[in-house]
Amino acid sequence: MLNFSFCSPTYFEFGRGAEAKTAELVRKFGGTKILFHYGGGSIKKSGLYERITKSLNQADIPFAELGGVRPNPVDSLVYEGIELCRKENVDFILAAGGGSAIDSAKAIAAGVLYGGDFWDFYSGRYIEEALPVGTILTIAAAGSEGSPNSVITKEKGRLKRGAAGEAIRPAFSILNPELTQTLPAYQTAAGAVDIMVHICERYFSNTSEVEVTDRLCEALLLTMISQTPRVIAAPDDYEARANIMWAGTVAHNNLCGVGREQDWASHGMEHELSAFYGATHGAGLAVIAPAWMKFVSKKNPGKFLQFAERVWGVEGVDEGINAFEKFLKSIGMPSSIKEFGANEEDVPMLAEHIGLTEERTFGGYVKLNARDAEEIYRLAL
Ligand code: NZQ
Numbered sequence: 001m002l003n004f005s006f007c008s009p010t011y012f013e014f015g016r017g018a019e020a021k022t023a024e025l026v027r028k029f030g031g032t033k034i035l036f037h038y039g040g041g042s043i044k045k046s047g048l049y050e051r052i053t054k055s056l057n058q059a060d061i062p063f064a065e066l067g068g069v070r071p072n073p074v075d076s077l078v079y080e081g082i083e084l085c086r087k088e089n090v091d092f093i094l095a096a097g098g099g100s101a102i103d104s105a106k107a108i109a110a111g112v113l114y115g116g117d118f119w120d121f122y123s124g125r126y127i128e129e130a131l132p133v134g135t136i137l138t139i140a141a142a143g144s145e146g147s148p149n150s151v152i153t154k155e156k157g158r159l160k161r162g163a164a165g166e167a168i169r170p171a172f173s174i175l176n177p178e179l180t181q182t183l184p185a186y187q188t189a190a191g192a193v194d195i196m197v198h199i200c201e202r203y204f205s206n207t208s209e210v211e212v213t214d215r216l217c218e219a220l221l222l223t224m225i226s227q228t229p230r231v232i233a234a235p236d237d238y239e240a241r242a243n244i245m246w247a248g249t250v251a252h253n254n255l256c257g258v259g260r261e262q263d264w265a266s267h268g269m270e271h272e273l274s275a276f277y278g279a280t281h282g283a284g285l286a287v288i289a290p291a292w293m294k295f296v297s298k299k300n301p302g303k304f305l306q307f308a309e310r311v312w313g314v315e316g317v318d319e320g321i322n323a324f325e326k327f328l329k330s331i332g333m334p335s336s337i338k339e340f341g342a343n344e345e346d347v348p349m350l351a352e353h354i355g356l357t358e359e360r361t362f363g364g365y366v367k368l369n370a371r372d373a374e375e376i377y378r379l380a381l
């Protein structure tokens with residue numbers, strides 16, 4: 001096991017009706033004037049918008065609002081949010097929705113206090129300070145409710161890039177599994193895949209003697225394998241929704257990643273599919289992750305035997321990957337990047353756009369160069 005630091009101070013309020021605590025938590029974490037940030041309308045349809053605004057009004061917490069965050073959120077709305085926060089003297093950002101609304105809120109939170117262009121953070125600059133962010137999660141997927149990360153797409157050049165900093169880890173996150181019951185099956189399934197791949201990005205590691213985090217990863221994967229079909233069959237299955245929701249948070253707050261090298265090549269390759277074809281992140285991962293597994297398992301089969309045996313209950317490297325693919329198909333996920341609109345001719349461009357060359361590589365479990373990435377995109381066709 002490698003040395004590590006771990007500090008994950010987000011306060012979680014979990015369970016039925018938990019959003020009733022919103023105003024109280026905003027106050028507890030210092031918000032006096034807030035920006036209420038959300039997506040494209042699902043919170044209005046479900047009645048969550050009404051409940052939140054009413055509770056803020058009742059608690060006399062003034063707020064500005066900015067809706068319209070798109071899946072795979074973009075820089076233009078972030079600039080708008082930064083300007084609005086400065087104009088309105090906002091000191092706290094409240095996001096309601098999924099990874100997209102939360103990531104956009106985090107970008108605004110960092111940008112408001114920064115003298116330069118917020119995109120600097122998405123070009124490698126670490127986020128040292130930000131306004132506090134609180135979240136009300138409506139989809140179990142990205143794990144942004146407990147992570148120190150944000151992913152934004154710069155429309156010009158279609159650059160989908162991540163930023164990081166402890167300052168953007170949410171101050172609090174409200175997790176009510178009931179709020180996820182209105183999700184369409186496709187979004188539920190895509191969210192489940194994202195959670196599983198967040199675990200795999202950490203599980204496939206060359207660091208040895210990490211039994212505790214290996215076992216945590218396996219427990220989460222087994223939970224997702226048993227609970228996901230339940231919510232696909234019965235969207236209002238509260239208990240299964242609850243297990244998935246907490247799994248999604250624990251999968252990505254890095255509890256399962258400490259003390260080991262991590263991989264992250266599948267995420268890097270998927271971001272290009274979201275940037276160029278608007279692919280739903282988890283659905284893109286459902287195609288890329290098995291292709292990545294097929295490619296890297298030939299070069300480094302070690303961990304795949306354990307994955308097959310302990311997670312899927314089968315013997316053999318290929319058998320484990322096949323079981324994963326079969327599971328993804330059973331929950332309605334795509335199996336080819338053609339389903340997003342990509343074709344063979346796009347492959348070199350996709351690999352090049354990641355920024356890889358012969359020498360510049362990515363991925364922790366197996367180092368991949370531009371040619372390897374092309375090979376993986378071809379396996380995903
Ligand atoms: O916009 P609305 O109308 O709310 O609709 C959303 C959106 O269309 C809908 N939805 C959410 N909750 C719903 C609902 N529909 C009905 N009922 C509900 N309860 O679902 C759609 C997807 O929402 P989105 O926020 O995009 O989903 P997700 O949580 O999967 O977030 C994806 C984004 O997070 C990034 C991804 O790259 C992507 O941009 N990620 C962020 C990470 C992080 N910050 O740590 C890590 C991840 O690896 C990921 O990259």
Ligand code: ZN
Nearest residue numbers: 142194198281
């Ligand atoms: Zn992800």
